[in-house]
Amino acid sequence: MKFLSGILTSGMAILMLACNSGPSTEELSKPLTLAYQVPDTAQIPNGEEGEMIRYGRNLILNFPEYLGPEGSVGAYAGNKLNCSNCHLEGGTRPNGLNFFSSHARYPQFRAREGKILNLAERINNCIERPLNGKPIPLDSKEMNAMLSYMKWVSTGVETGKRVPGDDLPEIPLPTRPANPEKGALVYQKHCQRCHAQNGEGVLDSMGKKYLYPPLWGKSSYQPGSSMHRLIKHAAFVYGNMPYDIAKPGKPVLTPEEAFDVAAFVNDDRIHPRPYVDLSTSYPLIHHKPADFPIGPFDDPYPAEQHKFGPFGEIIEWQKKHRSAGK
Ligand code: HEC
Ligand code: HEC
Structure with missing residues (x-):
């Protein structure tokens, strides 16, 4: 299924709110931009790679079931928060902590750790904090599945680049x-x-x-x-x-x-x-x-x-x- 494709960001909304919230002229003059479009889940390929993408998506949407305190794969997270509680709609919602360009922007320097992290290490950051847990093995099937899913979400995004709606x-x-x-x-x-x-x-x-x-x-x-x-x-x-x-x-x-x-x-x-x-x-x-x-x-x-x-x-x-x- 396809989530909220081609949504207008800021400009349009600000025009709609114009009557009651008094936006500045600067806000009104922002260009209307189309958010990046995530591929349709119907286009996830068959075969092994597709299986990994589907499993990764499932983990993002149902993390506690697999890796929560009573998870079937192992108890890694310390609470029952789900990735998609924050990374809305499985990380596909414009302006909703999505993964539009994540795969294309790592490895990158992270100030909190004071060093370069790759995307797998960045995922473990979220498992440690906010999920109050311990890191999952970098070479585990689950880590590879989440990376496969994020790579698929970022299909066509150029290395190092941001895309509209990704922030x-x-x-x-x-x-x-x-x-x-x-x-x-x-x-x-x-x-x-x-x-x-x-x-x-x-x-x-x-x-x-x-x-x-x-x-x-x-x-x-x-x-x-x-x-x-x-x-x-x-x-x-x-x-x-x-x-x-x-x-x-x-x-x-x-x-x-x-x-x-x-x-x-x-x-x-x-x-x-x-x-x-x-x-x-x-x-x-x-x-x-x-x-x-x-x-x-x-x-x-x-x-x-x-x-x-x-x-x-x-x-x-x-x-x-x-x-x-x-
Ligand atoms: C309580 C909210 C919350 C939960 C739950 C959460 N995250 Fe995050 N995550 C964030 C925030 C906030 C950021 C920082 C985004 C930013 O800096 O703009 C982030 C960043 C990330 C990033 C880096 C994205 C980028 O493009 O730089 C990844 C990858 C990520 N999270 C994966 C996960 C995964 C996988 C899970 C579940 C295991 C998870 N997160 C659970 C809030 C959360
Ligand atoms: C209609 C119900 C509803 C209302 C009202 C609502 N939220 Fe949420 N909120 C949700 C749901 C549902 C999620 C998780 C989305 C998901 O899992 O797909 C969420 C997620 C969050 C998160 C990220 C997850 C976390 O636990 O940290 C924060 C922060 C948040 N809401 C803050 C607020 C604040 C602040 C307000 C009031 C301004 C608010 N919400 C109003 C339903 C609601």
Whole structure:
């Protein structure tokens, strides 16, 4: 089946929202772009290669069944989060943490580890954090299957290149800090009906995987996961949540609401998460992203601002002071 082919990103949606959210002229003048089209699953070839692609897709859509805490292949992940809880529609949704160009962009330098990772190692990163697990063997059938699937998703994408719709949506950065109290109200209004009152989500009747994944608590992602960083989280939510009504290019929340709810969900003072040692993250401090809140920092901004923003001035500082090869 074919997911959301040829969806318009940003421009069109902003025109539609024009009456109630007052976009800037700059936003209005953005060109309309067509998102990259993932091949149809009906075109997955027969034979051994096709089998691996299908198995890989199945793993991305049903990870806990195979490699979760009670997985049939082995207990690798420490929670029941599914890859496709975040990599929406099996990593094929425009602006939804998709795998459009992933296979074409690895190996690449990763700041969090301070070294070059290949795609298999990057997959294991997500199994360790946010899935709170241990890496699966790089030469396992399961790893090869997921790589085969991602390669197939990226069919025709040139090595090293990005394609339209492959990133999270652009979100304007608020000029004030994100506000967890305001975010609590956004949560009640827009999120609680699915993600539940205490952010614990809802498991299916067999307890095998989530109908609505958890957003905090011991079964959710750990600190230091990309989803725990405010800009990433806000951009993901802005582009994709509430799940039933936000469509690629048609946000429901305002950027401020997305940042406020991200601040509420990721506020460690009120919402506990599994422990993780963050001391080895970003060994080169001048590679820390603006929204990574654990010091030391190379810039003059306090940890509080790295957590809640405003991020614009930090990013400006980083652009100005961080020169290549430092
Ligand atoms: C809680 C949400 C979440 C879950 C669950 C999750 N990931 Fe991720 N993953 C992310 C985020 C966020 C990124 C970073 C994307 C970015 O930097 O823009 C990411 C990045 C990746 C990337 C790199 C993509 C690229 O193009 O750079 C791969 C590959 C990946 N994840 C695979 C997986 C696999 C396989 C699973 C399941 C075993 C998984 N992820 C589970 C949130 C998640
Ligand atoms: C109609 C139900 C619904 C609503 C409302 C909703 N979500 Fe979701 N959300 C989902 C589903 C379903 C998924 C997982 C998608 C999948 O597995 O295909 C998800 C995934 C997520 C994820 C990534 C997975 C994880 O556990 O970290 C985040 C973050 C998230 N939602 C945040 C929010 C926020 C914040 C709101 C409110 C602004 C919201 N959602 C509203 C249904 C909903």
